[in-house]
Amino acid sequence: GAGVSQSPSNKVTEKGKDVELRCDPISGHTALYWYRQSLGQGLEFLIYFQGNSAPDKSGLPSDRFSAERTGGSVSTLTIQRTQQEDSAVYLCASSLDRGGVNTQYFGPGTRLTVL
Amino acid sequence: TQLLEQSPQFLSIQEGENLTVYCNSSSVFSSLQWYRQEPGEGPVLLVTVVTGGEVKKLKRLTFQFGDARKDSSLHITAAQPGDTGLYLCAGAMYTNAGKSTFGDGTTLTVKP
Secondary structure, three states: OOOOEEEOOEEEEOOOOOEEEEEEOOOOOOEEEEEEEOOOOOOEEEEEEEOOEEEEOOOOOOOOEEEEEOOOOOEEEEEOOOOHHHOEEEEEEEEOOEOOEOOOEEOOOEEEEEO | OOOOEEEOOEEEEEOOOOEEEEEEOOOOOOEEEEEEEOOOOOOEEEEEEOOOOOEEEEOOEEEEEOOOOOEEEEEEOOOOHHHOEEEEEEEEEOOEEEEEEEOOOEEEEEEO
16 A cells, blocks of 8 residues: 555544544655645645654644654544534645655545534 | 635636646745645645746646746646646745645636
């Protein structure tokens, strides 16, 4: 499997519940990104990892959102006490982030629906 | 403040027509990427441009990076229904190359 994978592909949850979204980046990619996309819209940056550290968390909408990355590989985005406005597609991307050429490769996304 | 402005936001054309999508900024980018996204899928990389004035061709698609590395264009010749999708440009800046800025996208519909 050469590409970025995400799971689950779809998640339906009730308002107030917690959800975890998983991203497996391309092997060897040092940088990992989470974005959120509403229907027909562009990408909203959430958080960026370089290795296991997150130099930029500026896009996280509230303290209900958190993310971690372990072993320089898999990342988990957690949303606590979900709200209906959290419904969106959550996209993960990874890159080698080499010399200012930041070509990102995206996973298929997780479609989150909060009822 | 949107660092990358894409235009037009929506474009609907007939099969066989030509079109150009623009990506503009006041900032200088170390690299710029174009992606195409189809419904229900993640964005797929089309091209990366790095050098000012660079022109790259991918079949009927021609990409150009501005001389000052502040803008880019995507030109499609003889559009086909399979070109339908959301086109996104993304720029990485020298000062923060680990993070790219994305435009809001251009939704292209090519009618048969």
